Amino acid sequence: MALGLLTLALLGGCTQSDPSGRPTAKAAVDAYVAGLNARDPHALRQLAPPGNDAESDIARRLATHGGQNIAITSADLTSDATPDGVSARLRGKGTKGAYSEILVVARCGDLWCVALGMAPSYRAPAQIHRP
Numbered sequence: 602m603a604l605g606l607l608t609l610a611l612l613g614g615c616t617q618s619d620p621s622g623r624p625t626a627k628a629a630v631d632a633y634v635a636g637l638n639a640r641d642p643h644a645l646r647q648l649a650p651p652g653n654d655a656e657s658d659i660a661r662r663l664a665t666h667g668g669q670n671i672a673i674t675s676a677d678l679t680s681d682a683t684p685d686g687v688s689a690r691l692r693g694k695g696t697k698g699a700y701s702e703i704l705v706v707a708r709c710g711d712l713w714c715v716a717l718g719m720a721p722s723y724r725a726p727a728q729i730h731r732p
Contacts, residue, residue: 626678626687626706629713633704634691640667648715650707655718662717666702669695678706687713 629648636644642659649655673693680687685708693700705716 624712626689626713627676629706629715630676630678630689630691630704633715634671634673634693637662637666638668638670645715645717649717650709650714650720652721653718654721658718666695666700669697669700671695671700673700 632644633648636642636648640663642656642663645659645662646655649659671693672695673691675692677690678687679690687706689704689706691700691702691704706713707716708714
């Protein structure tokens with residue numbers, strides 16, 4: 602069941618909550634873009650799900666999009682299956698030209714997290730050993 606498509610204009614900021622203090626998926630996306638623009642791995646690490654090994658993913662994203670002064674022109678946040686998960690389709694412009702990225706944003710307790718890195722229980726098929 603589709604819960605809807607919400608098109609938002611991101612205004613920046615580095616908060617995980619709306620003006621009433623409730624955490625929102627949009628605030629997590631705003632904080633992600635602010636972390637990219639500031640080339641701030643600590644800010645991005647704060648957005649990763651607890652326990653995820655996010656270091657290499659964050660380094661890759663910063664190498665690709667970091668420090669570009671990205672201005673978001675559109676953000677489509679879509680929740681199709683659950684109110685606890687959102688797909689964020691971002692578009693904008695930065696100092697290197699057009700920016701486009703799709704993020705997965707999910708509830709992590711009381712906050713919203715951006716899917717960065719891998720959960721510790723995940724093992725790639727090549728890492729699975731059979732007797």
